[in-house]
Amino acid sequence: MAPSTNETPAPLEDGTARRGRGRRPAEEVRADVLSTVGEILLNEGLADLTFERVARQSGVSKTTLYKWWPSAGALALESYFHSVEVTLTFPNTGNIRADITGQLRSFVRLMTTTQAGRLLTELIGQSQADIDLATDYRRLYSSHRRQLAADRFAAAQSVGQVRAEIDVQVLVDQLWGAVYHRLLVPDEPVTDAFAIALVDNLFDGITPR
Amino acid sequence: MAPSTNETPAPLEDGTARRGRGRRPAEEVRADVLSTVGEILLNEGLADLTFERVARQSGVSKTTLYKWWPSAGALALESYFHSVEVTLTFPNTGNIRADITGQLRSFVRLMTTTQAGRLLTELIGQSQADIDLATDYRRLYSSHRRQLAADRFAAAQSVGQVRAEIDVQVLVDQLWGAVYHRLLVPDEPVTDAFAIALVDNLFDGITPR
Structure with missing residues (x-):
């Protein structure tokens, strides 16, 4: 209506x-x-x-x-x-690694070249002491973004590009969550190379091949 | 002196x-x-x-x-x-995967069974609007913890258990940083299974074997 x-x-x-x-x-x-x-x-x-x-x-x-x-x-x-819905769209070209790499690089660019990074860290910061804002943040933003990422990974699982037993919600924390961590506690810089390394570590593993 | x-x-x-x-x-x-x-x-x-x-x-x-x-x-x-220095010690038994899994599970336990999780999210939250606190947080806490983790991974690289080209600082964000992300934006729970999955994803990779 x-x-x-x-x-x-x-x-x-x-x-x-x-x-x-x-x-x-x-x-x-x-x-x-x-x-x-x-x-x-x-x-x-x-x-x-x-x-x-x-x-x-x-x-x-x-x-x-x-x-x-x-x-x-x-x-x-x-x-x-x-x-940011269009900028952060998850493409599905049939190649999960390329699709996630492209989206994560766009996310990093958005965080570092617009006020978006500062906006989100301010909101997350304030939400630690404001339960209503914390609830709104999850309800109106983060839970939706999480779901969109999880859906793309679930599609990759259904075509055998990501193993079926992987909990796709954990991947959200190891990719976008890792970027948020550097934005919130900037010991290390948020760069394009960082985005690529995040994806590489998960898709290739970190042990000798 | x-x-x-x-x-x-x-x-x-x-x-x-x-x-x-x-x-x-x-x-x-x-x-x-x-x-x-x-x-x-x-x-x-x-x-x-x-x-x-x-x-x-x-x-x-x-x-x-x-x-x-x-x-x-x-x-x-x-x-x-x-x-928390003793609780969060990085053991070196010669098995990097076991050592990191053990330490990360201790970290998750500390975050969820004491006031530590709330303390750190409060400090990180306040530091988004307080530049002095942000500087102190990195200088007195997070940079030291980062270095201890990086040292353990560097030792693993020197004995060939982690590939030499991996940027060990990125692993800090994909393990402890991922936990902080769930503490700060609690869309998903911080559990023992989460800690184990974080390590598994990086050591095994997420693609078909």
């Missing part, structure tokens, strides 16, 4: 919003807000994200924003998820 | 502290403080750690504490490092 952004007029019975008088379907307005916020986040990070500013830049009332998102954190997480 | 805990009398010229009148060498007092704080941290976590309390429980003046540690964070990090 796509309710309109005002209480009146009511949606038509077929579930589409009433047009006319310049009113747009709520789903369209919602998508616009997510896109506006996504751009703010990737270019500037979390610091200046307030409902006031989003209302001003998107032309959507604060009342409507609060109806859709209970907190700035929830709005940021959903916006960020959508804004 | 082991300066005494008071300004007078001055240390002797050979660098040892002057005895007598009940004064103990500073190194001994310092070790006592670290041990007192380590116990507080593992049993209760970071919340109630104040210089007031440490002064009271250890019988060392706050002036002396501040002389040795510029902040409660620095004191906590050094205390924690010492308090």
